[in-house]
Amino acid sequence: MKHFAIVPGDGIGPEVVKVGTDCMEALCEISSFDFDGELFNIGGQRYLETGELLTDQDISDLKKKDAIYFGAIGDPRIKPGILEGGILLKMRAVFDQYINLRPVTSWFPYVPLKREVPFDIHFLRENTEDFYMGLGAKLRKDNGYRAEIGVKRESYDMGFDIKAEPSEDDEYSIEVGLLSRKGVTRFADYAFKYAQARGEDKVTLVDKANVITNNYGMQREIFQQKADEYGMKLDFMFVDAMSMAMIVRPETFGTVAVPNLFGDILTDLGAQLQGGLGMGGSGNINPHGLSMFEPIHGSAPDIAGQGKANPIAAVLAAEMLLDNQGFPEEGRMLHAAVRHCLDTMQVTPDLGGKLRTEEVGKAMVDFILNQ
Amino acid sequence: MKHFAIVPGDGIGPEVVKVGTDCMEALCEISSFDFDGELFNIGGQRYLETGELLTDQDISDLKKKDAIYFGAIGDPRIKPGILEGGILLKMRAVFDQYINLRPVTSWFPYVPLKREVPFDIHFLRENTEDFYMGLGAKLRKDNGYRAEIGVKRESYDMGFDIKAEPSEDDEYSIEVGLLSRKGVTRFADYAFKYAQARGEDKVTLVDKANVITNNYGMQREIFQQKADEYGMKLDFMFVDAMSMAMIVRPETFGTVAVPNLFGDILTDLGAQLQGGLGMGGSGNINPHGLSMFEPIHGSAPDIAGQGKANPIAAVLAAEMLLDNQGFPEEGRMLHAAVRHCLDTMQVTPDLGGKLRTEEVGKAMVDFILNQ
Ligand SMILES: CC(C)[C@H](C(=O)O)[C@@H](O)C(=O)O
Ligand SMILES: CC(C)[C@H](C(=O)O)[C@@H](O)C(=O)O
Numbered sequence: 001m002k003h004f005a006i007v008p009g010d011g012i013g014p015e016v017v018k019v020g021t022d023c024m025e026a027l028c029e030i031s032s033f034d035f036d037g038e039l040f041n042i043g044g045q046r047y048l049e050t051g052e053l054l055t056d057q058d059i060s061d062l063k064k065k066d067a068i069y070f071g072a073i074g075d076p077r078i079k080p081g082i083l084e085g086g087i088l089l090k091m092r093a094v095f096d097q098y099i100n101l102r103p104v105t106s107w108f109p110y111v112p113l114k115r116e117v118p119f120d121i122h123f124l125r126e127n128t129e130d131f132y133m134g135l136g137a138k139l140r141k142d143n144g145y146r147a148e149i150g151v152k153r154e155s156y157d158m159g160f161d162i163k164a165e166p167s168e169d170d171e172y173s174i175e176v177g178l179l180s181r182k183g184v185t186r187f188a189d190y191a192f193k194y195a196q197a198r199g200e201d202k203v204t205l206v207d208k209a210n211v212i213t214n215n216y217g218m219q220r221e222i223f224q225q226k227a228d229e230y231g232m233k234l235d236f237m238f239v240d241a242m243s244m245a246m247i248v249r250p251e252t253f254g255t256v257a258v259p260n261l262f263g264d265i266l267t268d269l270g271a272q273l274q275g276g277l278g279m280g281g282s283g284n285i286n287p288h289g290l291s292m293f294e295p296i297h298g299s300a301p302d303i304a305g306q307g308k309a310n311p312i313a314a315v316l317a318a319e320m321l322l323d324n325q326g327f328p329e330e331g332r333m334l335h336a337a338v339r340h341c342l343d344t345m346q347v348t349p350d351l352g353g354k355l356r357t358e359e360v361g362k363a364m365v366d367f368i369l370n371q
Numbered sequence: 372m373k374h375f376a377i378v379p380g381d382g383i384g385p386e387v388v389k390v391g392t393d394c395m396e397a398l399c400e401i402s403s404f405d406f407d408g409e410l411f412n413i414g415g416q417r418y419l420e421t422g423e424l425l426t427d428q429d430i431s432d433l434k435k436k437d438a439i440y441f442g443a444i445g446d447p448r449i450k451p452g453i454l455e456g457g458i459l460l461k462m463r464a465v466f467d468q469y470i471n472l473r474p475v476t477s478w479f480p481y482v483p484l485k486r487e488v489p490f491d492i493h494f495l496r497e498n499t500e501d502f503y504m505g506l507g508a509k510l511r512k513d514n515g516y517r518a519e520i521g522v523k524r525e526s527y528d529m530g531f532d533i534k535a536e537p538s539e540d541d542e543y544s545i546e547v548g549l550l551s552r553k554g555v556t557r558f559a560d561y562a563f564k565y566a567q568a569r570g571e572d573k574v575t576l577v578d579k580a581n582v583i584t585n586n587y588g589m590q591r592e593i594f595q596q597k598a599d600e601y602g603m604k605l606d607f608m609f610v611d612a613m614s615m616a617m618i619v620r621p622e623t624f625g626t627v628a629v630p631n632l633f634g635d636i637l638t639d640l641g642a643q644l645q646g647g648l649g650m651g652g653s654g655n656i657n658p659h660g661l662s663m664f665e666p667i668h669g670s671a672p673d674i675a676g677q678g679k680a681n682p683i684a685a686v687l688a689a690e691m692l693l694d695n696q697g698f699p700e701e702g703r704m705l706h707a708a709v710r711h712c713l714d715t716m717q718v719t720p721d722l723g724g725k726l727r728t729e730e731v732g733k734a735m736v737d738f739i740l741n742q
Contacts, residue, residue, distance in 0.1 A: 080581040081588070089582070131502075131548070136585030139529075156537040158510075164529040171552035172529065173589045177502070181542035208632070210451040211460070214507030217452070218544045240639035243614065247643045261579070265636060268611035272618045 002035040002325055005065040009043040010083075011299025012309035012357075013071025019311035019361035020069065020318040023334055026368040033322070033330045037069070044075025044083055044299070053086030059094055067321055068292035071314070074299035085134055092127050096154075097284035097291055098183065099190050100125035100263060101320065104250070104270030107279060107342055119250035121270060124194060125263025126187045127284055130215070131177040132260045139164045140171040147174075155182065177261075179215045181222065187257065188226040190287065195232065195255035202233035206242045206258040206266065219259065243269060271296055278310025278350050281317035283324060293321040307356030310348040312338050315364065333371060337364040373406040373696055376436040380414040381454075382670025383680035383728075384442025390682035390732035391440065391689040394705055397739040404693070404701045408440070415446030415454055415670070424457030430465055438692055439663035442685070445670035456505055463498050467525075468655035468662055469554065470561050471496035471634060472691065475621070475641030478650065478713055490621035492641060495565060496634025497558045498655055501586070502548040503631045510535045511542040518545075526553065550586045550630075552593065558628065559597040561658065566603065566626035573604035577613045577629040577637065590630065614640060642667055649681025649721050652688035654695060664692040678727035681719040683709050686735065704742060708735040 006021060008014035021037055028034050040062070046052055062068060068091075073083045091097070104121040137147035137160075145164040150157065164172055191203045205223050207216035220236065227234035237245065239262045245252070246269060258266055271280035277297035284292040295313030303309060315334050322331035340346075346363040347353030355363070377392060379385035392408055399405050411433070417423055433439060439462075444454045462468070475492040508518035508531075516535040521528065535543055562574045576594050578587035591607065598605035608616065610633045616623070617640060629637055642651035648668035655663040666684030674680060686705050693702035711717075717734040718724030726734070 081584040084581045085584070132582055134582075134584070136583070138585060138589070155539060155541065156535050156543070158533070158535040158543065161532040161534075162529070163532075164527050166527040168526060170526065171589070172527070173550045173586045175548045175583050175586045177546045177548070179544045208635070210455045211503055211505075211632075211635075212507070212546050213452040213456070213505070214509060215544045215546045218509070218542070240635050243636050243640040244643040244648070247640070248647075261582075262636075264579070264582075264611050265614050265633075269614040269618070269640070272615040276619075277615070 002033075002066045003064070004035050004037045004321075005040050005062050005068045006037040007040045007042050007068060007070045009071040009073040009299060010045060010075050011072055011301045011304040013043070013073070013299055015305070015307070015309050015357045016295060016311040016314035017069065017071040019357060019364070020314040022361050023315055023337065023364050023368060024318055024322070026365045027330045027333060030369060030371055031330050033327045038065070042087060043073045044078055047078065047083065047086075048075070053083070054090045054094070062095075063290060065290065067325055068290065069318065069321055070292050070294035072295065072297060072299040074301065076301050089132060089134070091292060092284050095286055095290045095292065096128060097286045098126065098128045098186060099285040099287065100127040101283040101285055102263070102267040102270065102280060102296060104267065104274055104280070106250070107274055117251040119253070121246075121250060121253045122194070122198065122255050123263060123267050123270060124187075124191050124255065124257050125267060126183070126258070126260050128260075129179050129183045130260035131175065133176065133178050135178065136173065136175040137162060138171065138173050141169060145172070151178070156180070177212070177215055179219060179259075181218065184219050184222045185226070188223045191255060191257040192226050192230040192232055196230065198255060200254040202235060202254065203227070204235040204237055204253055204256045206237050206239050206256060206262055208239050208262070209236070210238060216259070223257070239266070242266060246270060246273065267296060276310070276350055278313050278348065279316070280313050281315075281320050283317070283320040285324065291324055293317040293324070307358060308348060308350075309357045310350050311357050311360050312341070312347075333368055337367045340364075340367045373404075373437045374435070375406050375408045375692075376411050376433050376439045377408040378411045378413050378439060378441045380442040380444040380670060381416060381446050382443055382672045382675040384414070384444070384670055386676070386678070386680050386728050387666060387682040387685035388440065388442040390728060390735070391685040393732050394686055394708060394735050394739060395689055395693070397736045398701045398704060401740060401742055402701050404698045409436070413458060414444045415449055418449065418454065419446070424454070425461045425465070433466075434661060436661065438696055439661065440689065440692055441663050441665035443666065443668060443670040445672065447672050460503060460505070462663060463655050466657055466661045466663065467499060468657045469497060469499045469557060470654075470656040470658065471498040472654040472656055473634070473638040473641065473651060473667060475638070475645055475651070477621070478645055488622040490624070492617075492621060492624045493565070493569065493626050494634060494638050494641060495558070495562050495626065495628050496638060497554070497629070497631050499631075500550050500554045501631035502546065504547065504549055506549065507544065507546040508533060509542065509544050512540060516543070522549070527551070548583070548586055548632075550590060552589065555590050555593045556597070559594045562626060562628040563597050563601040563603055567601065569626060571625040573606060573625065574598070575606040575608055575624055575627045577608050577610050577627060577633055579610050579633070580607070581609060587630070594628070610637070613637060617641060617644065638667060647681070647721055649684050649719065650687070651684050652686075652691050654688070654691040656695065662695055664688040664695070678729060679719060679721075680728045681721050682728050682731050683712070683718075704739055708738045711735075711738045
C-alpha cells in the first residue's frame, strides 16, 4: 500500500487532480497496485486566509509520504512570486527534487504544428539551482547602495557583500544565478543514466555558454567528463538555437538536459508542440527521496470550475508517479487511457473535443476498468 | 553623403553583407540616398592572427561613422564566449545600443508554421543589461572560496565581495544579472514611444517576475509608471507562456518589450516562425548615437562560401539601417525587393528555392533598378 500526499491546490488544480486520482483508484481495482491519498490544503486560498505558504508542519507531514501528487497553485489576488517561491519552488528545494522530468511527445495529429515524423523528447530540467535560487537584492540611496545577501543550502553557506558607487542617483536590482559542481555533477550523472536506460547513446545539453560563460562553461566541462565516463556522446545547443530546432526538427532529440530557467521556457514551448499545456506531465524527482508529480500547467483561474480544464496533463503526471513508485505497467495503462481518449476524440475543447473535464475522466476510468 | 562602417565578419557574413551593400548601391542610382562604406576587418580571422577583438582603434574609427552594417562573427576554432563577449556584446555596450529591434513578420506562406492570419510582432529587446553583463565568478578551494568581482559603467561602479563556506569540498560558479532604474526607464520610454508611433495603444512586457522577482519586479513597476505617463496599456506575459503564445496566437502581439536574455531566445523562436534565421533583420540602436544593423543569424561556418546563405536577413537589416538614417522610402524599396523575391520564389534552398546567395542579390538589384 502506497501513501500519497494529494495537493490539489488552486484554480483548476482540484478538477484535474480528481481525474488523476479517480484513474489511480480504478487501477487499484484491476491490479496489485494500491494506495491511500491524504489531502493537503496548501495553496493560494489558505495563504489568503492564514498567511501560511509551505509550513514546517506541512513539510514534516509530507515527508511521511511515498510521493506527492500536485495540482497547481496560483491566485490572481496574490502578487507574482509569493506562492511560486513560497510553495512550489520551496517544495522542489526542500525535498531536493533536483530533476524535473518533462517529456514532450507527439500525440499526432493533435498538435498545432503538424509533423509527419513522430517525436519523443525527454527534457531533464535541473530543478534546484541556476537563476531559481531567489537570490537577489536592491541597491538604492536609502540603503546606501549596499546590500548583503546570502544563501544557505545543506552543504554550504554563501554570502554576498555588494556595494555600488553611482555618479548620480539611481537604483540597481541584481539577481544571482548559481551552479555548484556537486549540483551539476549529479544532474549530469542522472542525464547519462537516463539516456542509457532509454537505449540512447547521446545527451543534448542546452545552455548559453557563449554569454553566461562562467556557469555554463563549468556545466559543459562537467557534462563532458560524464560523457567520457559513460562512453556516450554529448551535443551542445545554445538555448536560442534550441528554440528553433524544436520547431523544425523535434524528432532529432532524445534526452535533453537543460538548466532550470531555460528548462522552464523550452518545456512550455514543448508542451505547445504536443497540443498545449494541457498535455504536459512533469515529475520533480529526488532519485533518493520524496518526489512530486504535477501537470506543467498552472491554476488557470479564468477557466476554473467550468469543466473546461484538460485533465490529460494531470493523468500523465500520475503515470510518471506510478512509474517512479515501481508500477510501470499501471503507468502504461494510464498512458493507454490517454491514447484512447485522443483516438476517440473524447477530449476537452482545447483539443477540439466537446467533453467536460469529468467526462474525460469517466472515459478514462471506463477504459481502465475494461482492461 | 552617409558614411557607414561595413563589418562583414566571419563565415557567411561577407556573402550576405555583399548583397546588402549591392542593394544599397543600387538605391544610390535611383534615389537621393548616397553613402560610402569603409570595410572593417573585425572578427574571428583577425583574432586568430593578431589576438585582437574590438580594439580601441576600432572603436574610435567606428565612432566617426553614421552607422555600422554588420555581418556575423563566430569561428568554430575559438572557444564560445570570446568573440561574442569581445566583439558583438562589447560593441552593443560601448556604443550603448540599448535597444535591439527585431521584427517578426509573417511572410506567409513561406513559414513552417502556416497560419492564415498575418502577424507583425515588433520585439524590442533591451540590449545592455540583464544577464548579459559578463559578471560572474568561480569560488573554489584554491581561491579560498572567495571572489571579488565588479562592473564599471559610465554612471556607476559596482563591486561584489563573495564568500562561501562549504561543509565539504565543492566549487561554485555564479553569474549576476543586473538592471538599473535608468536602464529600464529609457527602455520603457522607447517602447511606449515606439508603440505609439506604430499607432498601437499597448506594450507587452515579457519577464519571469514570479521567479526573478527583484529585477523583473522593478521592471514591471517602471513599465507601469511609463504606461500611466503615456496613457497606454501594458500587458504582462511570463516568458514561458510567451513562447507558447507566439506559436498559437502571434497575431495578437504588436510591440513586445523583452529583457536581454529572454529577448535572445524569443526572437530566434520568432525568426523560425517567419521562415528561419535567414529572415530576421536586427537593429542595435542607440537613439542618440551610433547604431549597428545585422542579420540575426550567425556566421554559419558549415555553409560559408557555398552560396547557400539566405541574404534576406542582411537586406532587412539594411532596410532598418536606412530607416534609422532618415531614408525610410529607400528602406521600403529594400522591403519590396525582398517581397518580390519571395513572390517569385527567387530564393535560396532554405526557403525552398534554387538560387544562390549572389543570384538572389542580383534579382534584388535588378528589381530596385527597375523601379
Ligand atoms: C510557476 C513557476 C514558478 C514554475 C517555474 O517557473 O518553474 C512553472 O512555470 C513551472 O514550469 O513549473
Ligand atoms: C552571438 C550571441 C552573443 C548573440 C546574443 O546572444 O545576443 C546572438 O545570439 C544574438 O541574438 O544577437
